[in-house]
Amino acid sequence: MVREFQAIVMAGGRGSRMTELTAGRPKCLLPIGNKPMVWYPLQLLERTGIKDTILVVVEHIKSDVQMALEPCGLKIRLDIVSIPAAEDWGTADTLRFLSDRIKSDVLIVSCDMITDMSLYPVLDVFRKHSAGIVALFFHPQPSDIASVTPGPKTKQKPERDLVGLDTETSRLVFLASISDFDDTVSMPRRLLRKHPHISMFSQLTDAHLYVIRKWVIDYLAYEKSFSTLKGEMISYIIKKQSSRLNTARKDDDINTSLDGDKKDLFHFAQEDTLVHMIRELSNYNDHTGDMKPTYHGDPVRCYAFLAPLDKFGIRTNTVAMYCDINRKIKERWESVTGGCQLVPLHPTSDIKSTQMDDSCVVGEHSSIAEKTSIKSCNIGAHCHIEPKVRLTNCILMNGVKIREGCVLSNCVLCDEVEVCKNSELKDCLVGSHHTVAAEGKLSPESLRIDLNGIPTELIIILRELDV
């Protein structure tokens, strides 16, 4: 049975913007709350009613992902597909690889998206205009400036897009990365004549959630030169919307192009003649202000859905975002997961601490000794925390051991980290399998001086320090 939508969750990314965290653990399995990151989009799809989902992962982590998702209790039918790690495949390459398995329109979701928005309005835009592509954008989230991201300060600027929407119809008419421009942005006049009222946004977050019509996938499978989905293919299709050739052709006079046997985008985009007749006979029009037919007669149509201002939506693709969402996840739990029960303290955990506030999450088989103070922390599985430890605003992945008398605030400790006695860590990010020496006092500011004194086997992985 062919369903209306198939979903594809892209979890094959390396997490190149947060290498500190992903060195020891694939990005899609980073814990957020007490769940792996990839669980969030999956449960969103499940709640949306999607039945078939392809989860794309790099081949060597396939079993890890399977293991991690097993206890999460997802009912959605998952088809985990692995892509070869050796080849540097872009998102479009991955989709082309999957094109045999795609039988219907697809919903492409990135594994790092977390939102409390329902997907129905997005799908409705897709259905209503029988769009080729619908993309979801979030408004920038108000961030609490006070919080400091663990690890050193970076000068890395976030990638930003310039998104242009027809204000009246929400047609997506312009999409480009800001870094592609030097100082001027030029736009064809034709575009403005067609869409005389365009809203340009420069601060939106692209959710990397795309609803894509089947013909686009066919085109992608045919046209081998696209490598990335957003940067190359989608922006190409958006540009082509304003092409003169983007008009409905009644007869199949596709051979008018100079090289007749080469198919172009519009060859794939042709709509059923019946659909045309319905549209012609209907007095619906998507726009006003000129005498042009509905949709200007375009078979290729891209739309954008702008999430309402009060909705929450982020992509966890930087360390800052990752820490931020871990801080917020508990208060947002209800809305993000659609009323799923949060078990903050796993029943198998052994917690003796008396000073532990409500906003903590503790994973299975972790033990927390008495005389400890734990505030706003995410503690993974099999962690061991000894007495007289104070933890504030920390993220502990699995198997972390914190010895007596340590004071940690605003830190991220990756898998199997050991922090020896009486250490003090502030705003630090410790890579997996490292040991912080006893009596160590670390903060990103003091690190440069202390670096020489620290034994070589202890490495605090930080983004390249600009020494």
Add this chain to the structure above:
Amino acid sequence: MSRKGPKGTAGSAEALKKGDIVQAIVIVDCFQGEFRPITCDIPPALIPVVNTPLLDYTLECLALSSVQEVILFCSSHADLIKEHIKKSKWNELASAMTITVMVSETCRSLGDAMRDLDAKAVIRSDFILVSGEMVANLNFLPILEHHRFEIITYDKGAVMTMVYKEAGPGHFSRFVEDEAVLVLDASTGRVLVHQKMKTGTKKINIPLETYVDRPCVELRYDLQDTYVAICSPSVPPLFSDNFDFQTRDDFVRGLLMNEEILASTIYWYKLDEAQYAACVSNWQMYQSVSHDIMYRWVYPFVPDSPFSWDIEPYMFLRHNVYKQKSVKLGKGCMLKEDIVIGENTDVGENTDISHSVIGKNCHIGKNVTIYESYIWDNVAIGDNCHINCAVVGHHSKLGTGVTLSKGCILGLGVVLPHNSNLEASILIASPMQSKDSLDQDEVYKAEKVGEQAYRLLVDQTEFDSEDEGRAHCLHGLWLDRSGGDSESESEEEFSAGSGVSDHASPVPDDTHLFFSEVLDSLTRGYDDKLPPDNLILEINSSRYAYNVSIREVSYFVMKALLSLPIQARSVDSTPKYLTEFNKVLQDFLPILQNYVRNSDAEHDCLQALEDMAASTDMLRDGLMKLLHLLYEKDILEEDVIMKWYNSGDGESSTATALRKQVAPFIQWLEYADEESDESGSD
């Protein structure tokens, strides 16, 4: 006595502080000369639109918004304006609006006017700036309040709020030369970029920084300038400080460009759909505003509710016919639709009128057809005249059997002899008047048509180089409704050219992009007759942009030249293609010579020819002629052609077929070669 006393003074004005007097500056001369030569006799503000002088609309609208003080700023024809005001109801004691006429004979632009106002220090606070040719029913007070109490509170530097009306591209009341793109801050309504779009502009460039610092920026191409603005008192001093500001566009551009230096910002205000405002600045607008008045968009300013005190009311009949009581209609006379006829006009038998305005005391003969025309007062039209898309000025006389079509404009007092037939011309009563009052730089030659009719000749060659729009409006061609349509169509075709070029390259790779750019440049260059040197520069810059090797350049330039007739002219047969290509080559030979300098390049050239011929039938059939042509023009040398001809052996079947096809030419070449050898040896 005014029938509609200014009652609204108390109501809405209360929101403004007490003691505040709302001032309006009306610039009576538009300084544009779009209505010349008619404006040699009357100021543009006194041109009748639906039988009422423009200035009356402006003043009435200001009065309805309870503006207390109006300063009329005139430069030419000040006496006529003064006379008009003296006779009007505004001169009566009961009038709540005081009108001051300021005259400055030397004033040549809006800038001069503002500088003069600054010198005379008449501005007290925020004021309304309108032109004397405004037709509107808008309420100024909310806009003034918006400027004064909302914008100023968060931006002290705001100096101007410009009023715009929504009108999509292709809207009849959009004037081509007025088209502009506005870039606005969506949250504040601040104008960030104001870019005029000239005809033929294909791209608009907006600085990146405009977008980056703001969450949402709006690009609007669907706005029509109403030329109404609310200005802060600091506007006249700004004009004084920057003596290069002449027009309002200069002012806006200067302020936006030198934002930091001048510390002044501009905002915009969108009129809601119920309000109307337009500036009758040219004949096209004259026509569209007349229509809007007849269609009652400007209510309460419609012909049947007269606001000029001396006019008896019109009857409003079905099919949008407005007629005064004293109008006499002959037997069998047809008033079709959208017609206004003023008092004491008589229309002869079997006369057919539609979509037209006819003034008072006119005499129209028998069997006359009048369509889309504007006949002013005291005009006599003889029998059997056909008037199609024309303006006929006061006191003109048309003999019998006169035909006017395609946008004729008759000045005041023109007398046309019998059976004259005129198309798209401007006529004036005497040749002398044009010399007196026109600027020296515009010389009109007049051709005598009748005793009191001189036809102005516009120097065609002069206007060919400029964009078409200007020449058209001088001719008054804009009156023809179809004129506007064809213009937009041709532009559509024009822009389509680029669409074709990039469709051949479904994937944006660099050489493809380069090719489409070259094709683009050449198409444009061919259409606009750009000098080849400029195009070479353009091609070179694209070459560096896409990092294309010199050999590829010669290949692609040749290919582009070959595809030009197909792309740009869409020829469909070989002979047509060849003649078209010949034309192209005539223009662009220097380009080809520039790139094809050695045998390598010639070889690339041939390669392009071969590739194109292999894919296009038209070219294949004409291949021999093309080769010959290029040989004649010294682009291709004999040796290279021979080398190419001999290289094809053993390649694909199409390549051999092509070579077989040009065999006669090669034989001829060989023969010519031998001959020349022989003659050389002699």
